[in-house]
Structure formats: C-alpha cells, structure tokens
Amino acid sequence: MDEYAHPRVVVGVDTSIHGLAALRTAVTEARTRRLPLHAIRSHNSVQTGEGVDMIKGAFFEALGEIPGGIEIHLTSRCTPVVQALTECADDPHDLIVVGDNRAGAWHTMWSGSVAGSLIRRAHCPILAVPAPEMARAVQALEHRHARADREDLWEQFERSAPELRGRRRIDG
Numbered sequence: 802m803d804e805y806a807h808p809r810v811v812v813g814v815d816t817s818i819h820g821l822a823a824l825r826t827a828v829t830e831a832r833t834r835r836l837p838l839h840a841i842r843s844h845n846s847v848q849t850g851e852g853v854d855m856i857k858g859a860f861f862e863a864l865g866e867i868p869g870g871i872e873i874h875l876t877s878r879c880t881p882v883v884q885a886l887t888e889c890a891d892d893p894h895d896l897i898v899v900g901d902n903r904a905g906a907w908h909t910m911w912s913g914s915v916a917g918s919l920i921r922r923a924h925c926p927i928l929a930v931p932a933p934e935m936a937r938a939v940q941a942l943e944h945r946h947a948r949a950d951r952e953d954l955w956e957q958f959e960r961s962a963p964e965l966r967g968r969r970r971i972d973g
Contacts, residue, residue, distance in 0.1 A: 805874060808894035811839045813886050814856045819900030819932035821863040826930045827898040828868050837872035839889055843882035852877025883918045890925050901929035
C-alpha cells in the first residue's frame with residue numbers, strides 16, 4: 802500500500818447495514834478532508850476479483866453509484882480485517898472508518914469487535930460508525946422477540962419432569 806500518498810481515509814467494506822453506513826461516512830470524510838479513499842474488503846478466500854466486485858456493489862447499495870470527485874482505490878485482501886486496515890492506514894494522519902454493529906458484550910467477548918481491535922492496534926484515528934437509528938431499533942426489536950420466544954428453563958424442567966414438581970424435600 803506504500804505506493805499511495807498519505808494521509809488517506811481507509812474504510813473496511815461489507816454489505817451489512819452498519820458497513821454501508823461506514824462506507825457513506827468514509828466518502829463524506831474523504832470529500833471533506835480532500836483525501837483519497839481506500840476501500841478494503843478483507844475475506845478468507847483467494848478470489849480477489851470477487852472482493853473488488855463486492856466493493857463496487859457496496860458503493861451502489863450505499864450511494865447508488867461509485868462517487869466522483871474523489872480519488873478511490875478498491876482493494877481486496879486475503880488477510881484478517883484488522884490486519885488489512887492497519888497495514889493500509891500505517892500513517893498517524895490516516896483515518897480508518899469501520900461499521901460498529903454494537904452486538905453486545907457476549908458477542909464481542911466470543912467473536913471480538915473490529916472497532917475494539919483497531920483501537921488497540923492502529924496508529925491513527927478510528928471512526929466507528931453505528932448502524933442508522935432505524936436499523937438499531939429493528940435489531941433491538943428482533944432481539945427482544947427472540948428472547949421472548951425462548952422458554953423459561955424452569956418451566957421446561959417442570960414440564961419434562963412433572964413427577965418432581967411440588968415435591969420438595971429438605972434433608973436435615
């Protein structure tokens with residue numbers, strides 16, 4: 802990535818709602834700061850051509866087109882996303898923009914947070930963009946419904962072992 806000038810705006814691209822919000826924000830930041838935009842798709846397969854096509858599709862989904870008036874570089878990398886972004890944004894004046902899904906403590910504990918990992922590893926500012934408010938409201942509603950559909954463990958136990966219900970014995 803050293804062949805391109807610094808500073809620059811680097812955005813991690815995916816097609817999630819918060820990823821598309823990050824892409825829109827990165828374009829705005831690149832325009833405002835008059836910096837080149839580096840859109841990076843990190844993936845596990847070796848087919849880099851598909852990654853660039855996915856980035857183009859994300860631009861069309863987020864903005865309706867690939868924006869003009871700014872210098873844009875599309876890169877597909879077969880490395881972990883945090884590594885790809887920190888290697889590209891290796892100057893302290895760069896800006897990394899990523900989507901933040903705010904998945905919650907359990908999800909973050911088990912699968913990690915890209916924004917959190919970048920904060921620990923990057924040598925430049927990080928802008929974590931949440932999903933739009935409407936999407937967060939829908940996600941919270943879906944989470945509430947998913948929890949409401951789960952059966953209480955005590956009720957499940959009582960139904961599966963009715964002979965034990967009501968018999969309480971305390972050995973003393």
